[in-house]
Amino acid sequence: MSLMITPRASWNALPPDHSVKDEHGLFDPRTNLGGWRVYTEPLDQVLRTIVIHHSALAPTFGAAEIQRLHIEKRGFADIAYHFVIAADGKIFEGRSINVRGAHAEGANTGSVGVVALGNFEEAAPPEIQLRATRELIDHLRSSYPHITHLAGHCDFNQDSVCPGKHLYPLLKILAREASLLYGTGGYVRPQY
Numbered sequence: 001m002s003l004m005i006t007p008r009a010s011w012n013a014l015p016p017d018h019s020v021k022d023e024h025g026l027f028d029p030r031t032n033l034g035g036w037r038v039y040t041e042p043l044d045q046v047l048r049t050i051v052i053h054h055s056a057l058a059p060t061f062g063a064a065e066i067q068r069l070h071i072e073k074r075g076f077a078d079i080a081y082h083f084v085i086a087a088d089g090k091i092f093e094g095r096s097i098n099v100r101g102a103h104a105e106g107a108n109t110g111s112v113g114v115v116a117l118g119n120f121e122e123a124a125p126p127e128i129q130l131r132a133t134r135e136l137i138d139h140l141r142s143s144y145p146h147i148t149h150l151a152g153h154c155d156f157n158q159d160s161v162c163p164g165k166h167l168y169p170l171l172k173i174l175a176r177e178a179s180l181l182y183g184t185g186g187y188v189r190p191q192y
């Protein structure tokens with residue numbers, strides 16, 4: 001199945017910055033668990049759960065702005081999410097799918113981070129954005145057959161309201177439509 005995903009270069013993504021505070025340096029299982037982790041295992045064995053977010057910002061605030069915010073203010077080496085879905089349904093590549101995300105504290109290893117632009121505490125996501133989200137979920141599921149679950153950010157981090165009260169109740173439906181299980185039950189803790 002072909003899905004149009006706009007590559008990083010098209011939104012002038014900055015290269016990852018390994019001097020940042022929170023995701024500093026390169027991952028090392030003995031000395032730097034929080035560093036930039038390029039998966040060494042085959043991706044189709046690593047990726048298990050899709051985690052859905054909202055940006056909690058105006059939908060015009062796009063991938064480039066979020067990347068700068070994450071690097072400069074949050075101390076992440078790159079944009080935290082792997083995919084960005086705009087209000088008009090366009091899908092953008094975020095951080096490389098080959099790299100652990102920084103979007104769900106304690107549950108990033110093996111999780112694919114997907115953010116829908118907008119604040120869904122305040123408004124409902126447009127249908128075209130939901131359709132794109134469905135298409136991306138189908139694409140991920142067929143590309144990485146060990147993905148079994150879909151969850152919202154707040155399912156993993158209970159102090160968060162992400163992805164917002166207007167999107168959160170739809171996640172169970174999105175999971176069912178994609179023949180995925182819902183929730184945190186598919187998360188596999190790393191073995192180090």
Ligand SMILES: [Zn+2]
Pocket residue numbers: 052053054103153160162163
């Ligand atoms: Zn989130």
